[in-house]
Amino acid sequence: MRRAVCPGSFDPITNGHLDIIGRASKLYDVVHVAVMINQSKKGLFTIDERIEMIREVTADFGNVEVESFHGLLVDFCKQRDIPAIVKGLRAVSDFDYELQMAQMNNGLSGVETLFVPTNPTYSFLSSSLVKEVATWGGDVAHLLPPAVHDALVERLGRQ
Numbered sequence: 001m002r003r004a005v006c007p008g009s010f011d012p013i014t015n016g017h018l019d020i021i022g023r024a025s026k027l028y029d030v031v032h033v034a035v036m037i038n039q040s041k042k043g044l045f046t047i048d049e050r051i052e053m054i055r056e057v058t059a060d061f062g063n064v065e066v067e068s069f070h071g072l073l074v075d076f077c078k079q080r081d082i083p084a085i086v087k088g089l090r091a092v093s094d095f096d097y098e099l100q101m102a103q104m105n106n107g108l109s110g111v112e113t114l115f116v117p118t119n120p121t122y123s124f125l126s127s128s129l130v131k132e133v134a135t136w137g138g139d140v141a142h143l144l145p146p147a148v149h150d151a152l153v154e155r156l157g158r159q
Contacts, residue, residue: 002027004084004114007034007073010050011043012148014130016122018057020088023116025061032082033058037070044131044155057145074109085113090123
């Protein structure tokens with residue numbers, strides 16, 4: 001069975017993330033979405049909320065499994081016998097950082113990294129930017145799956 005992982009913080013998942021996960025789901029039998037736990041960062045959504053949102057918006061793919069992880073991504077891969085990491089690249093600046101990570105991950109464990117160029121529609125998109133624009137009242141509905149947009153509006157309305 002061909003398996004890959006799409007890692008990230010997904011706080012929240014955007015249409016850009018969903019595009020990469022969807023494209024990976026056409027190439028692999030199982031795509032694991034690994035929601036990173038970074039205890040030094042306070043996310044807008046809890047890990048469990050992110051997992052639930054991702055499960056909801058990826059359900060139609062039929063071959064996506066979502067879970068959290070803490071620690072090295074290569075350990076996540078080794079524990080689940082996943083030989084490949086799929087990462088989206090938005091710009092050349094992403095490539096500089098991601099290449100170093102890919103080389104380190106391969107050196108540590110032999111896990112390969114596949115880079116997928118982002119859909120140009122989402123080349124500027126990040127969760128941080130979406131949250132910032134939404135915080136100031138900007139319309140981000142076209143950048144998020146509807147259920148995620150609803151959750152974001154509700155969360156920001158309570159703050």
